[in-house]
Amino acid sequence: xxxxxxxxxxPSLRTEALEELLVERxxxxxxxxDGFVRTYEQDVGPLNGATxxxxxxxxxxxxAWLLYDGxxxxxxxxxxxxxxxxxxxxxxxxxxxxxxxxTLCSCYPWPVxxxxxxxxxxxxxxxxxxxxxxxxxAEMGLDVPRERRIEVWDSSAEVRYxxxxxxxxxxxxxxxxxxxxLVTRDAIVGVxxxxxx
Amino acid sequence: MDTADLxxxxxxxxxxxxxxxxxxxxxxxxxxxxxxxxxxxxxxxxSGRNLDAFRYALSRLDRSAYLDDGYxxxxxxxxxxxxxxxxxxxxxxxxxxxxxxxxxxxxxxxVPEPARPDYAPTAPGSLRRLARAPRFATGDPxxxxxEAPAPAAKLxxxxxxxxxxxxxxxxxxxxxxxxxxxxxEHPQHVYGVAFAARxxxxxxxxxxxxxxxxxxxxxxxx
Numbered sequence: 001x002x003x004x005x006x007x008x009x010x011p012s013l014r015t016e017a018l019e020e021l022l023v024e025r026x027x028x029x030x031x032x033x034d035g036f037v038r039t040y041e042q043d044v045g046p047l048n049g050a051t052x053x054x055x056x057x058x059x060x061x062x063x064a065w066l067l068y069d070g071x072x073x074x075x076x077x078x079x080x081x082x083x084x085x086x087x088x089x090x091x092x093x094x095x096x097x098x099x100x101x102x103t104l105c106s107c108y109p110w111p112v113x114x115x116x117x118x119x120x121x122x123x124x125x126x127x128x129x130x131x132x133x134x135x136x137x138a139e140m141g142l143d144v145p146r147e148r149r150i151e152v153w154d155s156s157a158e159v160r161y162x163x164x165x166x167x168x169x170x171x172x173x174x175x176x177x178x179x180x181x182l183v184t185r186d187a188i189v190g191v192x193x194x195x196x197x
Numbered sequence: 198m199d200t201a202d203l204x205x206x207x208x209x210x211x212x213x214x215x216x217x218x219x220x221x222x223x224x225x226x227x228x229x230x231x232x233x234x235x236x237x238x239x240x241x242x243x244s245g246r247n248l249d250a251f252r253y254a255l256s257r258l259d260r261s262a263y264l265d266d267g268y269x270x271x272x273x274x275x276x277x278x279x280x281x282x283x284x285x286x287x288x289x290x291x292x293x294x295x296x297x298x299x300x301x302x303x304x305x306x307x308v309p310e311p312a313r314p315d316y317a318p319t320a321p322g323s324l325r326r327l328a329r330a331p332r333f334a335t336g337d338p339x340x341x342x343x344e345a346p347a348p349a350a351k352l353x354x355x356x357x358x359x360x361x362x363x364x365x366x367x368x369x370x371x372x373x374x375x376x377x378x379x380x381x382e383h384p385q386h387v388y389g390v391a392f393a394a395r396x397x398x399x400x401x402x403x404x405x406x407x408x409x410x411x412x413x414x415x416x417x418x419x
Binding site: 006008009010011012013014015016017018019020021022025027028032033036037040041045082085086088103104105106114115116117118119121122123124125126127128129130131132133134135136139140141149150151152153154155156157158159184186191192 | 202203204205206209210212213214219221224225230231235237239252266268269273280291293295296297299322323324351352353355365367368370387389406407408409411412
C-alpha cells in the first residue's frame with residue numbers, strides 16, 4: 001500500500017463514486033434518482049401526519065376510525081407508501097403518555113412523517129428511551145407528570161407507530177388547517193406536546 | 198443484529214433535544230439524499246427490495262462503519278456491502294473510484310460477473326396472509342427466547358428471556374431470520390408484547406411499560 005496522506009475517502013466522495021458506477025452500468029437512471037430525492041425533500045413529510053392529527057381532532061368519526069384501524073384511516077387521506085404497511089395510532093391522554101422508538105434500526109412511519117429526524121436516529125435515543133424514558137423525555141424538553149404512565153413502543157417488526165397528541169387548550173373553533181400548523185413531528189412521535197400558539 | 202441492537206446499552210451520553218435541531222431538512226447534506234436514493238433504488242437490483250437483507254447488512258457493519266458517518270453513512274456502507282456480496286460491484290470498486298474522483302491515479306478493479314441471489318419476494322411489502330391460526334392470544338404470558346435463533350433474527354437483546362404479556366396480534370410478517378439471507382419468506386404471526394420496565398432493568402428502574410413486536414417462533418409460553 002502507498003502512504004495515504006488524505007485518509008480514506010469520506011461519505012460524500014464515496015456516494016459520488018457509487019452513483020457513477022451504478023449509472024455507468026445502467027443500474028440507476030440519474031433522472032429517477034433526482035426525482036426520488038425530490039419526492040422525499042418536498043412531498044413526503046410531517047405535514048401529512050399533522051393533517052391526520054388535525055382531522056382526528058375535528059372529526060370524532062375519523063378519530064374513532066384512526067384509533068381502530070390507523071392504516072386504513074390514514075390511507076383514506078392519500079398517505080400510503082413504503083414503511084406504512086401497517087400503522088397503529090396511540091392516543092395520548094391525561095393518564096398515559098406514549099413514545100415511539102426503533103432500537104434495532106430507525107424504523108419510522110415515512111408516509112405520515114417523512115424521513116426520521118436526527119434525534120430519532122441518534123444511538124443515545126435508541127439505547128436509552130426504552131430504559132429511562134422519563135429521564136430521556138425530560139432531557140428532550142418534555143416533563144411528563146409523575147401520575148402519567150409512560151408506554152414505550154419499540155418498532156421491532158413492520159408495525160409503525162404514531163401518537164395522536166392531546167389537543168391544546170385554547171384551540172376550540174380553529175379549523176383543521178390551522179390546527180395542523182400547530183402539530184409537530186416531535187409531538188406525533190411522543191417526545192413533545194402540541195402547544196397553542 | 199449485533200452492531201445495530203442498541204436497546205438499553207450504556208455509554209451514549211445525553212440525547213439530542215429536538216428544539217436544538219428543528220426545523221431540520223430531510224437531508225442535511227447533499228450526499229445524504231443521494232445515498233438514501235441510491236440505496237433504495239439499488240436494493241431492488243440486488244434482492245427484489247429485500248428490506249430484511251438490507252437491515253441485516255446494516256447490523257453486520259463494524260462499529261466505525263455503523264456510527265462514524267451517521268445514518269446515511271451506514272446506509273451507504275450497507276448498500277456497498279450488498280452490491281459487493283452479489284458481485285454487482287467488485288470489492289474495493291467504490292473506494293477506488295472515490296480516490297480517482299479526488300485526483301489519485303490508480304487502477305480500478307475489473308467489473309465482476311454478477312451473482313445476484315436467485316430469489317424474489319412472493320408479494321410486495323413484508324406482510325402476508327396465513328391460513329394457520331395464531332399460537333398466542335391477547336393476554337397470554339410469554340417469554341422471548343434467551344438467544345437469537347438466527348443471525349438475522351429481529352429479537353432485541355434487552356428482551357431476550359424476559360417475561361412479557363401478549364397485548365396484540367399483528368398481521369403476519371415474512372420472517373427476517375430466513376428472508377434476510379434469501380432462504381425463504383416463511384411468514385409468521387407477530388405479536389405485540391408488553392414488558393414491565395422492572396422486569397427488563399431491575400427494581401430500581403423507572404416505572405414504564407415497553408412494547409415490542411415479536412415473531413411467533415421467538416416466543417415461548419410461560
